[in-house]
Amino acid sequence: MKATTHTEIYRPFEGTLSTRSFRFLTIAWSGIRLASKKKLPLLVMLGPPAMAAIIFSFIVYASYALQKGEVPGIDAGQAQMVLALAGKNTEVAEQIVSFLTFPLVRGFVLLTVAWFGAGMIAEDRRLGAHLLYFSRPITRLDYLLGKFLATAWFGCLALLVPAIAINTIAAFSSPDWSYVKDQWDVILKTVAFSAAWIAIITALVLAVSSLVERKTLALAAVFGLVFLTEAVSNVLFQLTHESRYRLLSLFRNTDRLADWAFARKTSYDWAPEASLCAVSMLFASTLFVLWWRLRRMEEVA
Amino acid sequence: MIELLRATWLLFRMQLTMVMRSRRMLLAILLAAIPPVIALIVATFAPGDVKPGEILASISFWLNLQVIVPILALVAGSAVVTEEIENRTITYLFTRPIPRPALLFGRLLATLVLVWLLLGSSAIAIALAAAQRTGELPDGLALRVFAANIVGGTVYTILFATIGVFLRHPMIVGLGYTFAFEMAIANVPGGSQSLTIQYHLRSILVDATETCWQSAEILNIDSFSSPGEALGTLAVVAIVTLVVGALGIARRQYVLTA
Amino acid sequence: MSAIIVAKDVGRWYGEVVGLSDLSVSIEGGVTGLVGPNGAGKSTFMKLLVGEIRPSRGALTVLGETPFANLRLYRRIGFCPQQDALYDHMRGREFVAALVRLYGFSAKESNRLAIRALERVHLEDAMERKVGEYSKGMRQRTRLAQAIAHGPELLVVDEPLSGLDPVARHETLELFKELGEAGTHVLLSSHVLHEVQSLTQEIVLIHRGRLLAQGSVGDVRRLLSRHPRRVRLTVREPRRLAEAFLRFDHVGAIRFHDDDGLDVETRDVETFFKDLPALATELGVGIKSLESPDADLEAIFDYLVG
């Protein structure tokens, strides 16, 4: 056999570069891998929502168990305690909605998305790493979608996954799948509502991240913004007693939309359309800020 | 001692323009402008029965003290030392024959001047906006609002600046303190309230006897201490923090990694 | 010339990252070049010299005093840091004057010193413009101005030449020469070796946090006896000249490359150079050029640092 030597150290690349692009998936996946390298923040952020999910699924499980009369594994005393915990409404859909709008869960989802999302664009700009991205054949949309999915991923871990877990527990413990048969719409609504809530927060966090140079500043800005709007809307409402000022607060709007989505009786006295328009205006403005900053970023990269 | 004062004065003059022009100050101006704008909106659109006192009370309590003062102090105060380290301009000052605490005091004074300017004018603006309404302001309330804002700004700025001397990311610690610790403990009635700066600031601001505080829905309104006492404790807290900061910056060797 | 800097087993660690492990050196006055690979401890040593940080162990004296937080000594030292960090919002003159005032000069005096320093670094016309608008070379010279404005006895400069284009680099070297001649001691660190060599013959070579070599470039090269000296000639008839070289017992190796190149390795380069002229005239082989490529600092650096 004729001997051949391949000592050339530099091998040219024969493959082709595909023009059809799923580049944003690569950017997203590398962003997720990079962000979840440090395990401690992951644990600290995702721990509490997971615990809340466990508590709520236990309530759901117990309330179903009580409905069926037989009380496997838990004695009557515990059942009473659970019922007390669940408050008057043992209706399962009620439990899920109250999980979604539970202040602790909402706070931690915001914290998780802010913690992982704040550095997504800010650190890229500070380090100059965006030069590496934009000197590649990608469009601004690829970059934006990639970073969006990477941040939303952590939002889903904090909210969507626990919500689905509760639903599955409800489905299993409900007598011969009655939960799935006649309340399937609740499952869909949970997924839709969580996804929408995560999308809004992700857009807000990324917009702030694209405006400032440093992750810590972006984190402070996100929390500053949210608490500021809350305080302003509270004070305005307190003094003028006009509920339209409460549209300023993101949390009030999401509560109102949750009541409307899950057809719950609501304590708010304005139409859901107003909340919907307020939230979509916020979402639109954050997307605009993102588009404007990314244009400048690639332009002056 | 004179050496310390002279160096502090020189650094104050040198840093004043720098602090004035930094992007953080833009953010601080924006923050300080929000309460007066809200007060104006309320004063014009609120229904007839709302008295000026109530507007001034609610806005200064729920908006100024709770959110604006801490965040503004956080934005300004956390940069006092950290900005010099991050820009790596601290080398020039650390290799000059000045006592090191002068760096902390000099920049802190420059930052405080701006914090006082912003919070002071914000407090006055709210009072003016509230005065548009018919009916008179309870006497002394406007003064107490002004005092609470200034004292609050000072104590918080000193606190966050000192945190900046020891930690690399004072912003995160400050954020945690303001939103997690203070908001949680200050709003829950009970003895532990006096651990927070917020409680003492509220003691300066709130005088339970005045009628305007009813509508502000403040829980346990009568558990506040007297303004004089609150001022005393806050003064002690400020001085102790300053001394700790000065000692810290004198001993600390800032290693500016490349 | 007494030693202005004396270090005895000086060590400095940042956690487990070693800045300097065990440096003992005494540096004389005049212009000295501090060279060494990245991470050898040059910047750490300089920060220790100007008293910005304290050594973890060992004793260090500069101009007879221990530097850390020694306010009196700071007046006699000027430090030009490596990082490109300035107060961008201030004007050139303002910046230097404000820093000079910290030495205790009056406002008028500081302003005069600042203007004089900025003139020495050829920044007269840009004095009133904001430092933020300066080019990289001008920012470098502003940093230098703040280090020399108060007339220090010792000027410590960290990597002054990196990032400068040839025009700015040429002017900076001229300035150091002037300062050296004016009696200011200059210690400058750099890894652009051919620049350091064009400025001074005295070098201190640091590697892995310890002193590797010290002295004039020529002396250090002579010490490296285990590395025979390489001499490169271009000759019309290299073979005939090579035959003659075989007679010299101090010649270790000879190599030919392309048609007129001849490399000779010799253990005793002085006698080689002394005998060469006579040999060349006797044989008439037509020598076109003669150079010793490993006499410069870069070669010494490679031999020592490997």
Add this chain to the structure above:
Amino acid sequence: MTDPIITLRGLEKHFGDVRALDGVTADIPRGAVGLLGPNGSGKTTLIKLLLGLLKPTGGEALVAGFNPRKRADRLAVRRVVGYMPEGDCLMPGMTGVDLVATLGRITGMSKQDAMTRAHEALNYVELEEARYRGLDEYSTGMKQRLKLAQALVHDPDILLLDEPTNGLDPKGRRHMLELVHDLGHAQGKNILLCSHLLPDVEKTCDRIVVLNRGQVAAEGAIEEMTRSDGLLLSARVEGETERFTAALREAGYGCESGELGTLTIQLDGRAEDADPIFAIAARVGASVTALAPVRSTLEQVFLQAVNEHEQAGKTASA
């Protein structure tokens, strides 16, 4: 030489009133070309224009036939160009191979291609043992070589290298120069090397373009621009130097002493080697330790080009 790989026609770029590029017209041929210029002469701006990261205010640039101004072309340009940025722009936390493979995939390579190419590129720049380590443990030299590897991952035939040897110590610098030289000459890559360390450019490039104040001050092959006239010699002598210089002058050779003990000797026309010099040295007993024809180094060519351009600029505006 075949048609130029990059053509620039009156390229202009203004940031507000700062005219970073002020009408650059040049044809950059295949092979390795050095882009020189004082700080702020528009080098980095030019590179970003070629990549389509910046839009020109005027004029036009063509890279391998594509015009980066148009969107479709811009993506095509970035497929055929490998860019090594000047600053430290790496994402700490990622490992070497992870970064290079991800950037490869972003350029359009399949997962398998990207991974194999990443390892090949890292082997080429000799980073095998550090490829699985996090980027924050990389030294400056390793970071520079990693940036070169990421520029090579999709095997582009044009390489834009912005200050590749900046901040490197001698060992790292020599290693980087060997790689660039090998890429330019052995692998046939077209390189536009932007640097202010002229010895580095001299070692790796064949031609140079000198920019000054956003315009082309000089252009041409290094070999021609640094041609020596062969008559001027610079020598270094030890022992009996005065008698040697006196003897030289007696023999009719012009001779002045330069700085740091070097002598500049003017040979007369007909001599084609330096034997007469050695004869005089032997007679006088001095030993010649260095002798070389005076070749204007690239640095002198650069300084001359920049000064001439400054003068031309002054006279034009005066």
